[in-house]
Amino acid sequence: MTTPSPRPTDPVSPGRIPGMDRPRPQAWARKTPEEILARLQPGRADPLRVLDTLIDLFNTRHTAREKTVSHKTRAERARFLRRFFVDLQRKAGFHTMPDPRNLGQKHLHAMVQVWQRERLTPATVQTYLSFLRGLASWLGKPGFVRPPARYGLSLKEYERHESAQRDKSWSAHGVDVETVLAQVAQFDARIAASMRLMDALALRRKESVMFRPYEHVVPFEQTGLPLESRKADEYVWVKGKGGRVRWVPLETDRQRAAVALARSLIRGRDAHMGDPALTLKRNLRRLDYALEKFGITKRQTGVTGHGLRHGNLNDLYEGVAGVPSPVRGGGSVVADVDRAARLAVSERAGHARMRAAGAYIGSGFPKHNAGSRQSADRPEAKPPA
Secondary structure, eight states: OOOOOOOOOOSOOSOOOTTOSOOOOGGGTTOOHHHHHHTSOTTTSOHHHHHHHHHHHHTTBOSSSSSBOOHHHHHHHHHHHHHHHHHHHHTTOOSSOOOGGGOOHHHHHHHHHHHHHTTOOHHHHHHHHHHHHHHHHHTTOTTOSOOGGGGTOOHHHHOOOOSOSSOOSSGGGTOOHHHHHHHHHHHOHHHHHHHHHHHHHOOOHHHHHHOOTTTTEEEGGGTOOOGGGOOOSEEEEEEOGGGOEEEEEOOSHHHHHHHHHHHHTOSSTTOOSSOTTSOHHHHHHHHHHHHHHTTOSTTTTSOOTTHHHHHHHHHHHHHHHSSOOGGGTOOOEEHHHHHHHHHHHHHHHTOSSGGGGHHHHOSOOOEEOTTOOOOTTSOOOOOOO
């Protein structure tokens, strides 16, 4: 009697990044972080060993909120912090590497100068400062990392804009979605189907590659959502950044057609949209290659694959509010309607805060409440930061 061959496993699944979240050493049992760190005496302990201990103790934490961060963020933060302390000697000219607990403003100022010489982008520098704020919070030093201007950086250049300043959708740049997807389909039908999911469901590129057309589509009754919120018979289950789960209703023929196309291209009910012979990283790289091959880059057409998500969310705002989004030049709208539209956008995008909708549709335009005497042409006060 022959033993049945084991069921092939899916090489791409939302698993952990290798090397992250190592098991807690037995020597740390029943000890507080303070007691664990006290055993590493400043001036004697290897600074990188101290840093690795801090990473093992605290790297799952969000910098500002009581929540955990994604495995991707943990990996990037750990990698940056280790490189930061090495670069203090290698690039910033310090003779000895400081213990992380003795990090001072002189170290930050020196490294910012290094980053300026290397012409790092404002977004990269802001990310690095955010990672350092995380380290400071682990050490009980809130406020240690100061605003960019205190390190000689231009506030205008390095200030983050939470609201979109321009429409990043393909249509705004004269790129026809159907034409491009038809071209991509000739190159790789699965990639074209993934991009169609990005366009129809506002998925991120990684979410579209990891999407399982059968497993991730369920009847409304299985969502656990309140009955009064029902918008469709079937919903798509999406696990996004930080492990946040969101439900996208299949309300339109275009959305249902995108799922049907995806189902027609996979083998097996638990299969995902990526090529099963490739890792997640290589599938994402192939998707990026396809986008570049057909001109979807900022340099060539002014848009990226993420523009499909932006287009969907701007269309959603207009569908709820009845007017184009602010970034598309929409006019005045009743405040309650604007709020409902923004909430719909943030929910579909998978963000916990309604305010996050501004990153896709832009900041508010003049609004008025029903019955208000405020003129639609009267300029509204600038919203708080």
